[in-house]
Amino acid sequence: MTQELRDDAIAILGGTGDQGLGLALRFARARRPVVIGSRNAERAAKAADEVRAAVPGAEVSGLENAEAVRRARIVILSVPFESCAATLKAVKEALAPGQIVVSMGVPLATAVGDAAVRTLGVWQGSCAELVAALVPEGVAVVSAFQKVSAHRLRDLGHPVDCDVVVSGAPEPRRAVMALCGLVPGLRAVDGGPLANARLVEPLTALLIGLNVRYKVSEGVGIRFTGLPEA
C-alpha cells in the first residue's frame, strides 16, 4: 500500500474490535485495500496480520488511527459511542475535505454503566449527528452498519443476512451504500438524510434485547419487506 490517500481504500478506526475486524475481513475479501486503525499501532498491525491470515493476498495494513485516516477516502468509525468524540478529536487534523466518516456508534446506556438494551439521549439527536458536529468542514458523515452482527461478519463462510440503513447527504450516502454491495448478504437501504440516524440507532438496543430474550448468540438481524428489487 502506498503512503497516499487512496479513493478505493477503507480505513476502520477501532478496527481491532469485533465488529471493526469483521468489516475489515469482509472488505479485504472483496479485494479492497483496508487500513486498520487503533490507538495502539502494534495492536493495529496484529489485527492486520489476522486479516492476512484469513484472507490470503489481502491488501491490509495496521496503523495508529490518525495515520490510518490519511490513507483512505472512507473512514469507518468503529469505536464504542463513548469513545467517538475522543477518537475524532485525536484524528481531526488528519481529516481532509472530501473524505467520508461513517458513524456506526449507538448511544447505548452501557456508556454510563447501565444496560445495552437501553439508550441515552444525545443532545445532537444521534451518535451520527454528534460525529457530524465534530468533523472538519467539508468532511461528510454517513450513518451505517450499526446493526450488523460481528459474529456474522467474521463468519466468512456464510452471508451476513442483514439490511443496512444508510443515512447522509446523497453523494456520500451512495458511496457507503456501494460498500454494502461488497459483503455477501448485506443489502443497503436508502435511509435518507443523516438525522434519520435518530430512527435507526435505537434499533440496535432492541436487537440486543431480542438476542437476550430469544437466546440467539449469532445475533438477530433485520430485513425490510416490500422494497423493490435493486
Place this chain on the structure above:
Amino acid sequence: MTQELRDDAIAILGGTGDQGLGLALRFARARRPVVIGSRNAERAAKAADEVRAAVPGAEVSGLENAEAVRRARIVILSVPFESCAATLKAVKEALAPGQIVVSMGVPLATAVGDAAVRTLGVWQGSCAELVAALVPEGVAVVSAFQKVSAHRLRDLGHPVDCDVVVSGAPEPRRAVMALCGLVPGLRAVDGGPLANARLVEPLTALLIGLNVRYKVSEGVGIRFTGLPEA
C-alpha cells in the same frame, strides 16, 4: 353479541380509520368477536357493516368508544398519537381492572404540522408509556401493531408479511402476542417491557420515509432474522 364484557372480544377504538378497520377485518375473519369504537356511533355502525360485507358471518358491532370499551377485554387504541390522551380520558370511566389497552400510536411530527418522517419527543418516553400513565390502576398497557401496513391488513386475499414487536408486562404481552397469530403473515416478536416502545415507535417514521423514497404504496414492512422458529 351480548352486552357484557367478553374475554374473546376485541374492541378497536378508532376502528373506522384505515389501520383500525384493517385489524377489525382480520380479527373478524379469524372468527373473533370485534367491537368497532368511534367518537360517532353512527360511523362505528357503518364500519361494522363494512366488515360484515367483507367477512360473511362476522360477529361485529359498532359503538361509541366508551360503550365499545365495556364489551371486550382487549381494547386496541387505533387513533392518531395526538388523539390518544383525549380518547383515553373519554373512556377512562369505562375501563376496568384486568383489561388490556393496546397502544399502536407513534409520536409522528405530523401531530404539530411537521412531516411523518420525523418524531416528537414524549415526556413519558413513548406513546405507549403516555397511554400507561393515563389508564386506571389495574389496566395493563401493551405496545404493538405500530408498523403494520393498513393496505396489507385490508387486502384479505394476501398475508400481511410483517413482524409485530409486542412490549409490556409478561401476561398481557402474551395475550397480545396471541392476537398476532390470528392474522396470516403477522409474527409476534417478544419486545420485552413496555419502555421498549421507545425503541420500536421511531421505526414507523423510518418506514414512512422508505415508502416515500422507494415509492412503495403497499407499505414497507420489517422482519427480524435469526430468531428461532416459534
